[in-house]
Amino acid sequence: MVVDQLSASGMDRIFHAFADATRRDIVVRVITGEYSVSELAAHYDMSFAAVQKHVAVLERASLVLKEKRGREQIVSVNFEAVRRAQQLLDEYETIWRQRVDRISDILAEDKKASP
Amino acid sequence: MTVINSHRDPEALSFTIVAEFEASVERVWQIWEDPRQLERWWGPPTWPATFEEHDFVPGGAARYYMTGPDGEKARGWWKFTSIQAPERLEFDDGFADENWAPVTDMGTTHAVVTFENVDDGRTRMTTVSSFESVEQLEQMLAMGMEEGMIGAMGQIDGILAEAPDVWP
Numbered sequence: 083m084v085v086d087q088l089s090a091s092g093m094d095r096i097f098h099a100f101a102d103a104t105r106r107d108i109v110v111r112v113i114t115g116e117y118s119v120s121e122l123a124a125h126y127d128m129s130f131a132a133v134q135k136h137v138a139v140l141e142r143a144s145l146v147l148k149e150k151r152g153r154e155q156i157v158s159v160n161f162e163a164v165r166r167a168q169q170l171l172d173e174y175e176t177i178w179r180q181r182v183d184r185i186s187d188i189l190a191e192d193k194k195a196s197p
Numbered sequence: 198m199t200v201i202n203s204h205r206d207p208e209a210l211s212f213t214i215v216a217e218f219e220a221s222v223e224r225v226w227q228i229w230e231d232p233r234q235l236e237r238w239w240g241p242p243t244w245p246a247t248f249e250e251h252d253f254v255p256g257g258a259a260r261y262y263m264t265g266p267d268g269e270k271a272r273g274w275w276k277f278t279s280i281q282a283p284e285r286l287e288f289d290d291g292f293a294d295e296n297w298a299p300v301t302d303m304g305t306t307h308a309v310v311t312f313e314n315v316d317d318g319r320t321r322m323t324t325v326s327s328f329e330s331v332e333q334l335e336q337m338l339a340m341g342m343e344e345g346m347i348g349a350m351g352q353i354d355g356i357l358a359e360a361p362d363v364w365p
Contacts, residue, residue: 170334171205171212177241177338178324179200182216184238185228186199189220 104128105136109145109159118154201321210334211327218320222312225320226283229253229310236261244271255280259288260297274299278307286310304329 108122123133137157140146145163149156202215218225228234232251240246240263250260259275272293279287291305306326313321328334 167210168205170338171210173338174212174326174334175203175205175214178203178212178214178326180241181238182200182214185216185225186218188228188234188237189218189224192220192224 102136102139104133105140108133108136108140108157109164112146112157112159113164116156116158118151118156119148120154122157210329211325213323213325215321215323217315218322219318220320221318222283222314222320225312225322229286230282232259253277253280260293270295272297284312 104126107126111117111122111125119134119137120130122137123130126133137146137148137155140157141148145160147158147160149158199218200214200216202213204213206212228238230253232248235251236246236248239261243266244263246261246263248259248261250258252258255277257277257280259277260272261275262270262272264270272295273290274293274297275288275290277286277288279285287307287309289305289307292300292303294300306328308327309325311323313323315321
């Protein structure tokens, strides 16, 4: 797990990786357990090579890890990277909850101003 | 309870928040349309936002800065990609340098805000924010998160203290 040392360009790769519905689906799938690339390919209406390319993008973004086991390539999720995205969104939620409170305060002034 | 729902989607790097207000759709629309009202709530109390430009039309731009506790300024720009008053608004939100040139390598946030009338006179506002990069999100959050928490508490105190004079 080397996510803490991810460079800025590494972060860019993460979000390029997430920008595609198939890649997001692959991440969600491998969160629940390991899959070989051929098992993943069976789930999508596209060639093995196309799925392999998506996995390669996710691997470059450090979102998934790939390991050779015999003749199979096993894909697993990189929980650290996904967790970091989750943490940041938690903080962002706090910002918006505070904004909503401030909007409510502004709107409440209308009622006070016109009794 | 004002915030009625929220959803974080780390796989798609997006965030949705649904809030309801005791005001008409037209009134809630104004808090976006009027820059003087917008700057009262966009930034946290310790990083208040000042909108220098707010061209609230489709294709129009906004320029704002947020001023930190030590006087430092964080500049940002918006581009309104869609405005359908008073139901829906979409804009891109990014960082700018001291000459207001967009800082492109930091990425932009795309926001979609919708307004619905519920229960005769209340307004449900749904905001969906989508991000391009973790780095961009880090940068945004660096602007006054912890200070914002403390500041918001102070602001509530301030409103409560003011109340006796405002009430008829």
